[in-house]
Amino acid sequence: MTRALHRWPGLLALVLVMILAVSGAALSVFPAAERLSTPQTETDLTVAELAGRIQAAYPGVEQIRRAPSGRITAFWFDEGTPGAAVIDPATGQGISSADPDPVRRWLTNLHRSLFLGDAGRIAMAIGAAAMLVLSISGAMLVARRMGGWRRWFAPLRGPLSSRVHTGIARVAVIGLTLSSATALWMAASTFDLLPDDPAPPAFPAEVSGLTGAALATMEPLAALPVSELRELSFPYPGDATDAFTLKTDRGTGYLDQGTGELLAWAELTGWERVSETVYMLHTGQGAATIGLVLGVMALGAPAMGATGLALFIAGLRARPRIRGNRPAKRAGTILLVGSEGGSTWGFAATLHKALTAVGHHVHVAPMSAFDPARYPRAERFIVLAATWGEGQAPATARGFIDRLAALESVPEAPLAVLGFGDRSFPAFCAFAEEVTRLAAAKGWAELMPFDTVDRQSPQDFARWGRALGLALGIELVLEHLPVPPATERLTLVSRRDYGADVQAPTAILRFSLPQASLLQRLAGRGFARFRAGDLLGILPEGSDLPRLYSLASGRRDGFVEIVVRKQPGGLCSGQLLTLEPGQAIRAFVRHNPAFHPGAGKAPLILIGAGTGIGPLAGFIRGNKGRRPVHLIFGLRHPDSDFLYREELAGWQADGRLARLVTAISRGTKPRYVQHALRAESAELTRLIRDGARIMVCGGRDMAAGVAEALTDILAPAGLSPLALKAEGRYAEDVY
Amino acid sequence: MKSILAALALTSALVAPGLAMARPVTLTATLNNYGGDGAYLALYVTDADGAYAGTVWMAGGKSKYYEHLSDWYRATGGDPAQIDGITGASVGAGRSLEITLDLADALFDAGYTLHVDAAVEDMRDSPNEVAVPLTTAGAGQPVPGRRYVASLRYDM
Numbered sequence: 001m002t003r004a005l006h007r008w009p010g011l012l013a014l015v016l017v018m019i020l021a022v023s024g025a026a027l028s029v030f031p032a033a034e035r036l037s038t039p040q041t042e043t044d045l046t047v048a049e050l051a052g053r054i055q056a057a058y059p060g061v062e063q064i065r066r067a068p069s070g071r072i073t074a075f076w077f078d079e080g081t082p083g084a085a086v087i088d089p090a091t092g093q094g095i096s097s098a099d100p101d102p103v104r105r106w107l108t109n110l111h112r113s114l115f116l117g118d119a120g121r122i123a124m125a126i127g128a129a130a131m132l133v134l135s136i137s138g139a140m141l142v143a144r145r146m147g148g149w150r151r152w153f154a155p156l157r158g159p160l161s162s163r164v165h166t167g168i169a170r171v172a173v174i175g176l177t178l179s180s181a182t183a184l185w186m187a188a189s190t191f192d193l194l195p196d197d198p199a200p201p202a203f204p205a206e207v208s209g210l211t212g213a214a215l216a217t218m219e220p221l222a223a224l225p226v227s228e229l230r231e232l233s234f235p236y237p238g239d240a241t242d243a244f245t246l247k248t249d250r251g252t253g254y255l256d257q258g259t260g261e262l263l264a265w266a267e268l269t270g271w272e273r274v275s276e277t278v279y280m281l282h283t284g285q286g287a288a289t290i291g292l293v294l295g296v297m298a299l300g301a302p303a304m305g306a307t308g309l310a311l312f313i314a315g316l317r318a319r320p321r322i323r324g325n326r327p328a329k330r331a332g333t334i335l336l337v338g339s340e341g342g343s344t345w346g347f348a349a350t351l352h353k354a355l356t357a358v359g360h361h362v363h364v365a366p367m368s369a370f371d372p373a374r375y376p377r378a379e380r381f382i383v384l385a386a387t388w389g390e391g392q393a394p395a396t397a398r399g400f401i402d403r404l405a406a407l408e409s410v411p412e413a414p415l416a417v418l419g420f421g422d423r424s425f426p427a428f429c430a431f432a433e434e435v436t437r438l439a440a441a442k443g444w445a446e447l448m449p450f451d452t453v454d455r456q457s458p459q460d461f462a463r464w465g466r467a468l469g470l471a472l473g474i475e476l477v478l479e480h481l482p483v484p485p486a487t488e489r490l491t492l493v494s495r496r497d498y499g500a501d502v503q504a505p506t507a508i509l510r511f512s513l514p515q516a517s518l519l520q521r522l523a524g525r526g527f528a529r530f531r532a533g534d535l536l537g538i539l540p541e542g543s544d545l546p547r548l549y550s551l552a553s554g555r556r557d558g559f560v561e562i563v564v565r566k567q568p569g570g571l572c573s574g575q576l577l578t579l580e581p582g583q584a585i586r587a588f589v590r591h592n593p594a595f596h597p598g599a600g601k602a603p604l605i606l607i608g609a610g611t612g613i614g615p616l617a618g619f620i621r622g623n624k625g626r627r628p629v630h631l632i633f634g635l636r637h638p639d640s641d642f643l644y645r646e647e648l649a650g651w652q653a654d655g656r657l658a659r660l661v662t663a664i665s666r667g668t669k670p671r672y673v674q675h676a677l678r679a680e681s682a683e684l685t686r687l688i689r690d691g692a693r694i695m696v697c698g699g700r701d702m703a704a705g706v707a708e709a710l711t712d713i714l715a716p717a718g719l720s721p722l723a724l725k726a727e728g729r730y731a732e733d734v735y
Numbered sequence: 736m737k738s739i740l741a742a743l744a745l746t747s748a749l750v751a752p753g754l755a756m757a758r759p760v761t762l763t764a765t766l767n768n769y770g771g772d773g774a775y776l777a778l779y780v781t782d783a784d785g786a787y788a789g790t791v792w793m794a795g796g797k798s799k800y801y802e803h804l805s806d807w808y809r810a811t812g813g814d815p816a817q818i819d820g821i822t823g824a825s826v827g828a829g830r831s832l833e834i835t836l837d838l839a840d841a842l843f844d845a846g847y848t849l850h851v852d853a854a855v856e857d858m859r860d861s862p863n864e865v866a867v868p869l870t871t872a873g874a875g876q877p878v879p880g881r882r883y884v885a886s887l888r889y890d891m
Contacts, residue, residue: 063859075859082882084859099770100857109772117824118796190797197799203809233805236863245805 002144003368006137009130010308016127017134021301023111024179028295030104032288034069041070041089047229047246048221053092055215058083060237066229068286073098089226121187128183131301135177138169144399155728160593161314165307168300175297182282189275196271200252201264209240210258218260224248310524322349322364324356328374331363334413338367338385338397338431343456344420348384350480354465358474366396370403378413380447382468383435386420391430404438414447415439416471418464421452428452447471485546487539487586488514488527490560492579499641502666504565506611506641507577508552511560511585526589530555532618533595533733536562539586540572547572548590550697550733552614554622560587563614563643595695595733601627603692605684607706609634609663609673610641612698615733617644619695623656630687632680634663634673634702673702674709681713688719688729697733757837761890762791764851764865765831766883771855773825774883775800776832777807780869783846787811791849792834793818795825803854806862828883844870853883 010017041050050072055061058076064087065073072087074094085094113120143149152170156163188194215221221232228249235242235257243263244255253265268276284291322345328334333355337348348364355362363375367383386394393400404410417439419432429452436450448471453460461480469476490511499506516528531554537546553561567573579585597604597619604627606616613633623629631648635641642662651657663676677684688694696706707721714720724730766774775795780788787810795801798815802808811817826832846868853864865880865887867873877886 077881080881082859082861098858102770105772105857189799192798197813198802200802200808202812233860 002137002140005133006141007312009133010305011312013127013130014305014309016123017131018302018305019114020111020124020127020131020183021298023107025295025298027104027107027111028284028291028298030101031069031284031286031291034067034071035288038069038071039088039090039095041072041226043225043227045089045226046222047224047226047232048215048218050089050092050226050229051221051232052215053089054087055092057092057094062234064229064232066226066231068280069288070227072226121190125184125187128180128187131176131180132184135173135180139173139177142166142170142173161307161310163593165304165311168304172297172300172304175294176301178281179294179298182278185275185278186282194271194275196269196275198252198272199266199269201254201266204243204254204263207241207243207263208256208258208261210256211235211240213256213258213260218244218255220246220253220255220260220262322352325352326361326363328363328365329376331361331375332377332379333360333362334375334378334381335362335364336367336370336381336383337364338383338394338400344384344386344394347420347453347461347480350461350478351382351384351465354476354478358476367400368396368398370400372407372411375411378411380413380472381411381415382447383415383417383432384420385417385432385435387427387429387431391427391434393431397431401434401438404435404442407442410439410442410444412445414445416447416468417450419450419452420456421454485537485588486526487588489584490514490587491584492581493559494581495579498643499565499636501640502636504610504636504641505577506563506565506643508561508563508643509576509579513555513559527555527560530589530591531596532622533597533615534592535590536560537588537590538572538576540575542571546588550595550615551589552618554618557618557621561614561618563611565611592733595697595731597693597695601625603628603630603687603690605687605692605694606631607673607677607694607696608632609698609702611643612702612733613643615697616695617647620651620657621647623651626655628658629656630659630661631657632661632663632673632676634665634676634698636664636666638662638664672705674705677706677709677713684710684713685717688714688724689717691729693729693731694721694724695731695733700734703732703734756840758840758891759835760838761833761835762887763831763833763890764826764887765885766826766828767885768829769855769858769883771828771858773827773855775804775825775854777801777804777852779807779810779850779852780842781848781850788847790817790821791836791838793822794832796822800854803860804852804862805860806850807852842869849887849889851880851884851887853880855883
């Protein structure tokens with residue numbers, strides 16, 4: 001719900017919000033500039049003295065105004081010709097033109113009405129309302145994403161556009177909320193929807209009939225400091241029935257021109273005061289610094305608009321189009337999908353199609369949209385859930401567990417849960433299992449037993465489909481071919497072979513960078529944007545199931561590089577290790593933002609063994625900022641599989657690599673990286689205390705050994721890999 | 736250019752002296768290029784004693800700004816009944832306002848004066864921008880204003 005409240009106003013009012021934000025930011029400069037260019041007024045100057053000076057310089061003065069910036073303007077008639085100037089209060093003389101700045105006027109009219117009069121004002125008010133809804137819903141989303149309001153400024157994770165979007169939002173939301181709320185107030189005031197019309201006192205029925213009191217003798221003016229003045233209007237020359245009109249910060253009144261007496265006075269109403277404060281906060285007039293701060297925050301809006309749109313498009317792309325999705329309230333089968341990368345949606349689409357073909361009404365939705373009240377006709381629930389990280393909820397299932405746990409009563413329609421995962425990970429289908437356990441604990445009836453699909457296996461899925469068909473009393477055939485990713489051809493440029501002597505044939509394969517189309521470059525898709533640590537998916541001949549390799553290079557390096565070790569009986573590694581320069585493979589990029597070193601100057605501790613050095617070498621190659629990088633590298637024998645040996649020496653020489661520690665597992669004194677870590681424990685503790693980030697790449701056993709060793713090493717310092725992980729300072733890429 | 740036929744929707748003071756005896760009058764106000772936003776204009780009539788007699792037209796729709804038309808505001812207290820049905824849009828710099836309405840014959844050659852108060856956002860207020868006596872002889876004679884109005888003319 002919150003996400004919908006964020007997405008749709010954002011998309012619908014994108015252009016309006018952009019115009020509002022950019023023009024508003026530009027306008028925020030003017031009050032500050034006016035403040036700086038305005039001559040200072042002596043602090044004890046009274047209105048009587050100021051008016052006297054101006055009257056001496058301009059005998060035909062009609063009106064004196066003081067802007068919130070302190071700028072004083074006088075208007076006069078001189079022999080029938082109107083004149084106006086900004087006044088130096090010290091002399092009463094004009095110093096510059098009083099005409100409004102045409103640029104500022106243009107921007108103001110764009111900002112508030114798009115030059116379209118009242119229709120434009122209404123459009124911009126709608127834009128402001130959209131901005132307010134976006135700010136509030138966005139704040140709620142940030143709180144949810146960060147894990148609570150108290151963790152507002154916790155480190156960000158996830159894809160780049162999402163990090164940029166949230167990073168800006170956390171700061172700018174305050175300004176945008178204030179600006180949009182005050183904008184709505186001002187629009188309401190302009191359209192007379194608020195009782196804040198000025199209420200000057202009635203003009204006095206009787207005046208003294210005298211004229212010509214000296215300004216200095218007029219008590220109300222002599223007692224009033226200039227800083228409180230808004231406006232002083234002089235009586236018409238020769239009209240004894242007229243009076244001075246005085247407006248101050250407190251109210252409006254009339255002064256007798258013969259006696260200087262205050263004839264009538266009306267205080268500002270409460271509504272007027274509120275409206276004036278709102279006006280000041282919105283425009284920065286009278287609060288130039290606040291105005292500038294709000295202006296800078298407003299500049300976040302275009303960046304958030306662009307990244308928000310990118311996120312929306314990425315979300316659309318990750319999800320296959322599901323034809324004939326039934327509305328939630330009319331569907332008998334509710335199919336809830338928990339997917340991180342989007343592949344589970346493909347299975348959902350196949351299931352949806354098959355069930356629809358036999359006449360079922362199926363509603364497919366992300367698990368995060370789960371809300372039992374929305375499914376009055378539900379006869380069964382089916383959950384297809386992947387798992388993210390170490391058993392966490394995948395992207396489209398956020399909040400599902402909490403919502404399920406909070407339910408007072410579960411739906412009567414029975415539930416089936418199918419988990420998607422990869423058996424090579426310890427937390428295989430852990431999230432789906434947790435959903436199943438919780439549902440059972442809440443007493444949710446089971447439609448069929450929990451089952452799993454390993455590595456997107458079409459066979460597993462088809463088997464489960466047959467079982468589902470049995471449970472429903474229909475014949476259900478599920479033939480799912482994972483949606484093939486859009487691949488490109490990569491041509492091998494060079495290969496360097498290692499490890500043949502130590503029974504671990506390994507190669508560094510370098511491919512030429514495919515040409516990226518303009519669209520890809522703009523959208524950052526395909527090979528147009530990738531970094532070391534991202535993944536290269538390769539489709540081997542004879543299989544539609546991609547194999548993923550960690551990239552050892554980024555787009556900026558100008559080539560695509562991976563490190564591959566021959567797996568016994570491995571289809572893909574076998575093909576790769578026989579590849580000759582000039583030959584090509586089919587591949588695609590999968591972003592892996594969790595395994596990027598990130599920006600910053602904090603030390604980096606890179607730990608890898610074997611082919612795990614690939615992405616780590618990529619990080620070092622890209623370390624142009626000379627961040628202190630420490631590499632702990634495990635290999636078998638320095639003469640056989642010392643991957644990147646020459647480059648590492650060069651990087652050490654030019655400062656990209658601060659320190660290299662090798663652990664050699666074959667020879668007289670075999671050592672693994674764990675041993676090297678223990679030997680370095682004092683140095684490691686120091687680095688981690690200094691804010692170092694740890695990145696581990698390699699096989700599962702090695703990663704487990706590293707985590708164990710670090711747990712021991714860091715315990716005396718009161719730290720642990722788990723705690724570091726929670727801070728985003730411990731990342732693993734494990735295979 | 737605006738051409739508006741206002742019915743006898745004027746305040747009673749303007750139409751009472753001779754309800755049956757009215758004639759169509761076209762008022763044309765042309766503004767200077769004063770370099771600002773649209774001007775609010777209040778067109779109203781005072782009698783031979785200078786007392787407010789009634790409003791002819793209000794160019795500008797937002798009542799919160801009427802206090803800047805200070806003479807008109809002082810005379811009427813900003814009473815919305817005075818401009819009910821005779822309110823139009825503000826007039827841009829360099830543009831003209833043209834209105835046609837039935838004015839009572841009794842207003843002419845009887846000491847009545849047509850006034851225009853003008854105000855522009857962020858610029859000076861100009862009460863009594865124009866004051867022109869209503870006479871049959873004066874019809875068709877353009878009269879310049881003080882600050883914003885290049886000329887004001889009434890034709891019968």
